[in-house]
Amino acid sequence: MAAIASDHGHGHGHDEALHHQFENMEQQNDSYIVGMWTFLVTEVMFFGALFLIYTLYRSMYQMDFFLAHEALNVQMGMINTFVLLFSSFTVAMSVRYAQLQKRGGVLAMLGITQVCALAFMVVKYFEYQEKFGHHLYPGPGFGSHPEYLHGATPNFAQLYFGLYFGMTGLHGLHVVIGMIVIGYLMAKWWRNSPMVTKDYIPTELVGLYWHFVDLVWIFLFPLMYLMPKP
Amino acid sequence: MASTPLSSDSKHGGHSHVQPVWLLLGNMLWLMVLLIITWWASTFDFGNVVINNVVAMLIATIKAVFVIWIFMGVMHASKLAKIWVVAGFGFLFLMFGILGDYATRQFEPVSGWETNVPNGGASSFPRQWPPQKKPEQVGENFRPRG
């Protein structure tokens, strides 16, 4: 193969944020964005399988799922949705500030996001605590206080709560991972690391992840908390 | 399709589009409005349960589209990112083809076979969809573990 040497000047050492395998910042940024979207596709499939299980069981046991869902606290769900939507906005703003290289703005916005995430987890904690108190966690003691089942068949209510704890639990795990990643990103910004200040892409990637967490909740909330009466 | 990544130097800053504050703020407020509508729609009866569920999912989808399009910046993203978004959700719908199994199980050729099952029809999984008869709630039907 007649391969001749490239006349491209290689950017070694020119840009602190440029990794050795890339030619220029544009190629690097494109790669990171494509990589993140590819990862998000896997996340879509990951949660998608759970949504599929939920769809099947709910269509099979509509009335029981409806009755079981009355045990959930819609106010708390609404608060959590507001909090997450707002945090999505603050993350989008932090990406904007990162593009404009305004360190203070980024730190402030990410800080608000952290507070929102914490608030979400605190509300979640109280919700879970209530369910455990009402013996609505699947397992041997499930439904020992039938008044909290609102008349649903215990077996099918157990399926519902199994999915409830599984799906919101996995989503909560994603929120916690998001908090850790955002914390790491904030530390980088705090220390003025060139990795983030010279290049907005790390902030953008964390933002994409956080929006995805929000996206899952957008579907979880009406499916779990707001069922129409069958 | 044939363009190589390095030859497309001209398209600089294509994805690093800075979104204006009014757009982000407006999008958030619009999502909040949609959230209220979601709650309202869940209390309102549109006719039957199928329509109610479709409406609920439709509103959620609209919310998702606004998050993806504006917050996630797909509006200004590369074509490849757009393809991934479509492919991701496309394959998700493909997977929901699994439900086709459950939707067609009741149309078996021999009529009445689904009632003539051993154990008096107490098979744990109903062949009819949606199930006509609930299994009896009995003590040993609880999970044996634990």
Next chain:
Amino acid sequence: MSAIPADPNVTAVSATPRTETNYLNADWSIKSWLLTGDHKRIAILYLVSVSFFFFLGSIAAGLIRYELTAPAGFILESETYNKVFSAHGIIMVFLFLIVAIPAILGNFLLPLMIGARDMAFPRLNLLSWYLFMAGGILIMGGMINGGVDSGWTFYVPYSSMYANSNVTMVLTGIFIAGFSSITTGINFIVTTHKMRAPGMTWFRLPLMVWALYATGVVIILGTPVVAVTLLCIIFERVFHLPIFSAELGGDPVLFQHLFWFYSHPAVYIMILPAFGVQSELIANFARKRVFGYHLIAFSSLAIAGLGFLVWGHHMFISSESMYQGVVFSLISFLVAIPSAIKVFNWTATLYKGNIRLQTPMIYALGFIGLFTIGGLTGLFLGCLGTDVHLTNTYFIVAHFHYVMVGGAVTAFLGGLHYWWPKMTGRLYPESIAKWNAVLVFIGFNLTFFPQFIVGFMGMPRRYHYYYFAPEFQPYHIMSTLGSTVLALSFIIPGLYLTRSLSKGAKASANPWGAHGLEWETSSPPPTSNFDQIPVVLDEVYDFDPVTEHEQDKAAQALEVPSYLSNEAKSAESEKEKR
């Protein structure tokens, strides 16, 4: 037929001067290996660990074979037998087949083939190896610490409720190994999209790259589904979340749906890269451009797409709706089309090629035959009527071993021999390797062909005795005999390849006279692959005319009538080359 010396030592194409430091001798410390971001070193790490797991899985296979030589069994108890065949399946599927070609050959070759310095995300690549090792250690730990007896398919409710073996630990290992697979897939996709050298257009990509890209797509779309499905079993066992529990109204068949939604495409994760290796081997040892390059490239993508539409053919007898069964049966037959396109095109490539029967080529020719048998018997199983008779018998075992061992493992061995000089800078002993390739073919057929017959006669799979039908014994003995030959033919390459690391002759940059970017750099390549990023000016598989025949042909191509203009001349010669 061939004027090219059979000894790869003598190279016809002038080699670029060898650089002193390469990726192997750049740094000798263990830390530099364990913290490397270099895709070539990660490939070597994978090679060592995957070979180890393959060894363990083969021991399990040997135990199964020896147990079955007597109708009532004579080595293992029933429970141990269940654990042994589960161990064989789990290790071979999750720790060998899914990783072998993509993570070893793919990792090593992808950046070299497209002219990049490294994968797009080297650290993610390293993380992938660590996840794989963590998953592998958990799986092995679970097997040593009591074993697992649910088979590699983990069907509920057995795996979620009744199995008292170490299912949770093994599932956690598979879950983690799945993420290793996902990170590799992401890396392949991004690297193919964004890291190609200038001039490397999509249709100049070697077919191996197309195959790896299709594999990446299958991995990222399928693996998360099985990850979450297996996670549901972990939830059920550990946290009592009843996801598939039948006694509460859940549906165990849904588990099978979700499991096969990944695990059917997973067989394409195993075989697609093998197709890629096969295309490279056939083209380079026939010294001809692959016949129907575009068709082979697109058939890889077609297989990746269609592979997601056929999961239900594993469930014909699992109370699936018969209407969906019919649809799945039809689509399963459709998969035969892109697979046949590949087989026919490889065969057509051989026609009037300048064939050299060296070790990789013997493996490649074996692949064509074995894969064809494996694929055609797949049609028996995709057919609703015959499947009822054949499913869960040794017929199905023989079928997928023909595709997985006869296809994927053969291609892996062929590819390993082909790129061994590039990976290590040493040549393997050609004559013994040739005989060994023939031995693999013989041993393989002796092992698995009797299983077709005994399966058709009704021997069920996963049974550890057949005292009800002692007439099966000769077939089982024949199969065990073959497996011994096969085991021997896997040990021999391990020995001579290891020996060649120190004793083998040094390889030139292009010992095969092959055509491709990976042969442009020295053997073994320097850490940054290329001293300067190459610019690709010509088509892939555009072999330099070496033999007299080829040179005559090239000269004829240039002799165009004088009335044609210069432009037409060059267009004409371009056309002839293709």
